[in-house]
Amino acid sequence: MFLRLVGESFLRQKRRKLLAGIAIALGVCVATAMIAVATDIGDKISRELRSYGANLVVTPQQDGLAVQIAGVDLKPPGSRAYLNEADLLKIKGIFWHNNIVGYAPMLSVNVLLEPGQTDVTMLGTYFSRRVKFGVENFTTGVRVTNPWWKVKGAWPGDDSENVLLGERLASKFGKEPDNEIEINGWPHRISGILSTGGPEDDQIVAPLPLSQSILGKPGAVDRIYVSAITKPEDAFARRDPRSLSPEVYDRWYCSPYARSIAYQLEEAIPHSHAEPIRQIAQNEGVVLSRIKGLMLLVTLAALIASALAVSAAMATSVFERRGEVGLMKALGAGNLSVAGLFLAEAVLLAVLGGIAGLAGGSLLAHQIGRSVFGSTISIQPVSGALILLVGIVVTFAGSGVAIRRAVISDPALALRGEP
Numbered sequence: 001m002f003l004r005l006v007g008e009s010f011l012r013q014k015r016r017k018l019l020a021g022i023a024i025a026l027g028v029c030v031a032t033a034m035i036a037v038a039t040d041i042g043d044k045i046s047r048e049l050r051s052y053g054a055n056l057v058v059t060p061q062q063d064g065l066a067v068q069i070a071g072v073d074l075k076p077p078g079s080r081a082y083l084n085e086a087d088l089l090k091i092k093g094i095f096w097h098n099n100i101v102g103y104a105p106m107l108s109v110n111v112l113l114e115p116g117q118t119d120v121t122m123l124g125t126y127f128s129r130r131v132k133f134g135v136e137n138f139t140t141g142v143r144v145t146n147p148w149w150k151v152k153g154a155w156p157g158d159d160s161e162n163v164l165l166g167e168r169l170a171s172k173f174g175k176e177p178d179n180e181i182e183i184n185g186w187p188h189r190i191s192g193i194l195s196t197g198g199p200e201d202d203q204i205v206a207p208l209p210l211s212q213s214i215l216g217k218p219g220a221v222d223r224i225y226v227s228a229i230t231k232p233e234d235a236f237a238r239r240d241p242r243s244l245s246p247e248v249y250d251r252w253y254c255s256p257y258a259r260s261i262a263y264q265l266e267e268a269i270p271h272s273h274a275e276p277i278r279q280i281a282q283n284e285g286v287v288l289s290r291i292k293g294l295m296l297l298v299t300l301a302a303l304i305a306s307a308l309a310v311s312a313a314m315a316t317s318v319f320e321r322r323g324e325v326g327l328m329k330a331l332g333a334g335n336l337s338v339a340g341l342f343l344a345e346a347v348l349l350a351v352l353g354g355i356a357g358l359a360g361g362s363l364l365a366h367q368i369g370r371s372v373f374g375s376t377i378s379i380q381p382v383s384g385a386l387i388l389l390v391g392i393v394v395t396f397a398g399s400g401v402a403i404r405r406a407v408i409s410d411p412a413l414a415l416r417g418e419p
Helices: 002-012 014-052 085-093 167-173 208-215 246-253 258-268 278-320 322-330 335-373 381-408 411-415
Strands: 056-060 100-114 118-125 129-133 136-140 150-153 163-166 180-183 186-195 204-207 223-228 272-276
Touching (some): 100 136, 100 208, 118 208, 204 208, 278 381, 335 381
Parallel strands (some): 163 186
């Protein structure tokens, strides 16, 4: 009899049940999409932000110890230290090696340009160098770490002696791609004109071996920019690893914070000092937290709207069925039986609307992933079960007031048709 009453309720109030189900489905749909994106957004946002440049810099250990008085650098000129290019492969040997998107070694050297014997800076680096670590082939260089660099012409080969000329420097000398320019008295072909919006526009950017040859220091590197996928910094990330217990240290070390990856880079590269680039590392956390906050607000707004729609539909349903409720009570049905009837309807409505919303939310999350991040976003089984539970809670919250009115109603008044 109980199941028959529930079934008859859906058959006789198709329109109201359909509207309530649609409200639940829409709320669950939005919640599903936002929760799916929020749980999968960290790595995707971090990858997107990698287009703004490297977030870690590695320098020689001596260079990390600034000796300054009143803003004057007191290091002797001959004390410049270098890293060993041969150690770069060790970057892919750290614990978080899969989070390393790319790295670009740099070596600055002053050169003379003809005509005019103009003193300019040559920056040696990798452009798009293919390296092998174990069985893994890996392409790295400024074309990976600095994707905003634009070249008019062609990129030089990493094993060539061709160079890029910064656009302001090229304009000063009237040079175009495929022209030649004399560097320290030797002619070099200009592969392209580089535009970065930074100091490189006044520099020459060349393959790393060329800068090493001019400096007379084969294998020398004065800094390495590393682009890594990291977790936003929090209070735990800022703790000093030397002050942590072994158990807490392991948890800190095995978390992909910028600080912990920098710590591992120092371990891997001898005589090095690594640190996050603050402007980038901190802004990533700010951007990610704000996006997640916005998603939370959208989710809450959708669920509240669903609860209000369910509340309105259920209140109307209870009002129309007040005679039925009065008859049930007159025949001996207790408050628990009446409440159970409406709660069963609410659960069935929540499950049906929740399943429809879950399916719609999965499609919406997939579409968001493809259109915004260019990759798929999947719903985890645990998240699906949690979202269905949220749909049931929202339905109960919206139905609570109407069900309470049905339970406390006077059967005599209800049978006389009085509210």
